[in-house]
Amino acid sequence: MKKKYTIQKSPFVVPTTDGKLIEEHFGNSTDKNSQISIAHMIAPSGWKEPFQTPVFDEYTYIIKGKKQFIIDEEIIVLEAGQSIKIEKNTRVQYSNPFDLGCEYIAICLPSFSMDLVNREGV
Template sequence: MRKKYTIQNNPFVVPTNDGKVIKEHFGLATDGNSQISIAHMKAPSGWSEPFQTPEFDEFTFIIKGKKQFIIEDETIVLEAGQSIKIEKNTRVQYSNPFNEPCEYIAICTPAFSIDLVNREPNE
């Protein structure tokens, strides 16, 4: 009989060059699921990404530290225990300008794909 659950003990570690640790537990890179991706992230102090306008909804839950979001023209800071949903086709920038690492869970629907993130060039 086929098991009706999957335990993920070996997430896909996404290669990065900015000190951020991304471990995708479910999603395109791990199990080919295009509907949802779930990743455990650790963003070092001083980390930031360019603005992007993703073609997916992104939910973020902060485990430790703080994370800054610039959504359209509004700056929001979330702390441990808080969460946010950012709707697809919203211009956003993610960063950690604080003096401690930030650990969080990111869930994207449909799944995160570099082809859907629409990052802007660095200025």
Template structure:
């Protein structure tokens, strides 16, 4: 059966997003991998001490923690998630992601519509 006619797609070679902060981002489905603008799914590892600037994304973001802990500052509220917990942050919500903890945090991020640098609206 040709790839176009298949009812499923197995992703064996996710797009590895180049970073300068030690974070590992492997996009399995989304804009960079298969051109899908409706949803993106990425496997991430945020090292100890990692953080991003505040941002106000134009997409809903779902995060599921596999191991470690991740800190979220959401509209002024500080939330810490641990392994087995998940969160949905609605689009157009100001948020900052970080890992101020001693161990790396491994997690899955799902963005709907798909993550795009043009839609994340990071602050300087």
């Protein structure tokens, strides 16, 4: 009988050059799932990404620390216990300009893909 569940014990650690830890538990890189990606992330103090306009909805839940979002010129700061949904085709910049690292969970629908993120200047 085929199991109707999957336990993820070895998430894919995405190689980065900016000190950010990305552990994809489910998604394109881990189990070839193009419908959803779920990742555990730790963004170090001073980290930031370029502006981007992803072609996926992204949900973020903050576990520890703070994370800054710039959405349509509005600066939003989330703290531990808070969450946000950013709809696809929204221009956004993610960063952690704070003194401590930020630990969070990100969920993307459909799954995160570099082909769908549309980062500026990359």
